[in-house]
Amino acid sequence: MSAIEQRKAEIRRLAETAVDKPATFGPDLDLAAFNAAADQQSVESLASLNKQIKETALEIGFDASEAGRSGSYFQMDRSPIYRKVEEMFDNKLEIMSTEEALVLYPELMYEKYYWRNVAPDKDKYTAQVALNHTEGYFIRVKAGQKIDKPIQACLFVSENNISQNVHSVIILEEGAEANVLTGCTIHPQVREGLHAGISEFYVGKGAKLTFTMIHNWSEDFHVRPRTGVTVEEDGVYVNNYIMLKPVRSLQTFPVARLVGDRSRAVFNSIVYGLDDSYVDIGSETSLEGAGTRSEAIARTVSRDKAVVYSRGRLIGRNNDCKAHLDCRGIVFSEESTQWAIPDLASEGAPGAELSHEAAISPIAAEEIYYLMSRGVPKDDAISMITRGFLDLDIPGLPPALRRQVDKALEETAKESL
Amino acid sequence: MPALQEPQPLLAVEDLHVTVGDHEVLRGIDLVIAEGETHVLLGPNGGGKTTLLNTIVGLPGYRVTQGSITFKGVDLDGLEIDERARLGIGVAFQRPPAVRGIKLRQLIEVAAGDGEHEELLADLIGELSLRKMIDRDVNMGFSGGEMKRSEMAQLIAQSPELTLFDEPESGVDLDNIAVVGRAMNRLLKSERVGKGTRAGLIVTHTGHILEYVNADIGHVLYDGKLACKGNPRDLIGEIGKHGYDKCVECAICQR
Structure with missing residues (x-):
């Protein structure tokens, strides 16, 4: 059996052990309750998308006119229906579906990028993605290329009560820079469903990735993203997360490993919990290289009967590292609950400087x-x-x-x- | 022949009694400020100066148990803080709160009301050296001088007919006092077309600000009452020599 076949078998085996494994945080879901997604037709141009879809996508930052964008990727349910790189970025930037990338670069993907930042046996949601037909975007920026216009991606759910499984990979080679906007949303007629999304990001030496995610779901929708990031020497990772609409339940806890010296990570999160939303967001930064720095800032507002958890974990693993966490919340309703959970650890790093400010208070x-x-x-x-x-x-x-x-x-x- | 009608006072405080918590802090204040006049309120700490200002502003927690405050003929009783502000009352707080997420620029624009404010902003940024503060969260980490300059900028934008200043010189170094004094003069002396001249009430317990701003009438607020009235500089001189205790009996008192 080839190395690739062995690795595939290993991913499958690991995932199978986790099919019933609940996540560490958030309410447990019965995955059998969701249907498999059907295939959708590709489109030649985004202009051919219907008006309602275009407008819905625009709300989460995806511009179907593609003005001011260097490239676009549009996934409907499980099907990548559109992808494009603007001509001027042709040899600098690659955008394709993950399945295509696995066919085109099997060694590279299986050895270095595919299921390397997120474990297939992390929980039942990673297992769900690993064991089912899954698409997602593959974005690679070539060494030294600075993509000065944002790359946009939309993960769109068009059918009711399906499980949209997504597996995306972003690679920034040495010295590359990019700004990726990913919007996740659903058709206005979709009520229930699940979005399980794996994101694996690789920020090379001296590279800088700004990743902005905007979520827009509905009252009965469940969301379980799983994100892992590694940042090499002098690399910078900026993660912006915005969710301002109701959701049935959302639990996410991206993990960034600052493996290279002087690498940095910044997490900014804005969450507005309303109606019966159950939102559990957080981030973990592992400071492993010398001179690593990190900052995590979260602002949460809740009303109605919303429950919001705002977690932040900083783990210092190098004597020369420094990180700060700042989470603030406002609760506007007597029926709403918020938790602010800062979590700091110094592991064998007496010189690590970790701090936090957490506050929940009215205006x-x-x-x-x-x-x-x-x-x-x-x-x-x-x-x-x-x-x-x-x-x-x-x-x-x-x-x-x-x-x-x-x-x-x-x-x-x-x-x- | 009918008697000449007295000009209507801008602010009229009559027999004002104010309770804070269970404590009656003001015990019968009478004060009239006419258009164009600048008054100074002197007095020891804890005498009720800030209480009088905050009551005029309309802050909660200051309960009027007797008497009245009338501004431009309107009884302020029952009016919200913002309604009083829109009526023409402005206040420079001694220690304004920091507001996370609201930039000084925004607050100046809001105070100025509807319309374009670019010219005004440029003017204020130059006049009050706001360049480093204008896009920062208001009062967040501001020094004493910065805080006062920020207050002055907001008030000039608001352009009230009556401005109340609570200890405008406190926590401010000499360079900044001169800047703050200049802004106060601008607030107090500028003409409002068709609206007469502006008026002010300055609370101070040191009187230093009077080296920069001319005031017409001084009062001493002592133990919840206005104990003394006269030329502000004379009053400060007397207080310097004899202290507030003697104020009630002092020779220059016009009361």
């Missing part, structure tokens, strides 16, 4: 009065402060997306009244 009355004293009515003052609270300075957002986020925050803040 201070004196801040509201302060704005009122300048002539702002009370409701507007609360709305302004809520919006400001959620409005992190998120790096790498293109202006069009910035405006969309601003708009969403504006609406969110208004709803908070």
Whole structure:
């Protein structure tokens, strides 16, 4: 048996051991309740997508006109229906489906990238993705190439009650730079379903990846992303996560390993929990190289009966490393619950400097009065402060997306009244 | 022949009693500020100066048990803080709160009201050296001087008819006092077209700010009452010599 066949068998064997293994966090789901996704037709151009799909995609930052983008990938259910690299980036950037990449680069994928940052036996959701026909995007930026326009991807669910299994890989070779926007959303008619998404990112020496994910689900939808990132020497990984709409349950806990010296990771998360949403988000950064640095910032607002967990784990494994965690929450309803769970560990690294600030508190009355004293009515003052609270300075957002986020925050803040 | 009508006072405080918690802090204050006048409120710490200001502003926790406050003929009783602000009352707080996520620029724009404010912003940034602060969260990590400059910028943008200043010189170094004083003069002396001149009420317990701002009338607020009224500089001189205790009996008192 070839090395590749052996590895395939190993992935399958590992996954099979985990088919019933609940995740560490979040409510347990019965995966048998979801149907397999059907194949969807590819499209020659995004213009041929129907208007409603285009508009839904635009809300999560995916622009079907492809203006100002270096490349696009669109997946409907389990089918990659569109992918394109703009001509000027042709020899710099590759975008294809993961299945295509496995055919084109089998050794590279199985030896270095496929199921290397996320374990197939992590839990039943990784097993689900490993054992079923799965697509996702493969994005590779060649060494030294700086892709100055964002790459956009949309993972779209069009059918009710399916399990959308996705496995994506992003590779930034040495010195490469890219800004990837991934929007995950569903057709307005979809009520229930599951999105199980594996993301494996590899940031090479001196490379910089800014990855922004916007989620837009519905009241009865379940979401279980599993993300693993490794960052080499002098590499930088920036992770932005935004979710402002209701979801039945969402649990995610991306893990970044800073293996190279002087590598850095930044996590920014904005979550607005409403209705009966159960949201459990967090991140883990493992600081392994010398001179590694990390920062994780989370802002959570909840109302109605929403339950929100905001976790942050920093593990110092090198004597010269430094990391800070900052999570703040506002609870707007007596029926809502929030947990802020900072989690710091120094493992054999007496010199590691790890710190956190975690706070859950209402908007201070004196801040509201302060704005009122300048002539702002009370409701507007609360709305302004809520919006400001959620409005992190998120790096790498293109202006069009910035405006969309601003708009969403504006609406969110208004709803908070 | 009918008697000449007195000009309507901008602010009229009559027999004001205010309780904070269970404690009656103000025990019968009478104070009239006419258009164009700048008054100074002197007095020892804990005498009720800030309580009077906060009551006029309308902050919760200051309960009026007797008397009234009238501004431009409108009884302020029952009006919210923002309604009083829109009526024309501005306040420079002694220690304004930091507001995460709201930039000084935004607050200046909000205070200025509807319309384009680029010219005003450029003017304020230059005049009050706001360049380093304008895009920071308001009052977050601001030094004492920065905080006061930020307050002045917001007030100039708001352009109130009556400005209340709570200890404008506290926590401010000499360079900044001069800047703050200049901004106060701009607030107090500038004409409002068709709206008469502006007025101010300055709370100070050191009186230092009066080296930069001219005030017309001084009051001493002592033990919940206005004990003394006169020329601000004379009052400060007397207080410097004899202390507040003697104030009630002092010779220059016009009360």
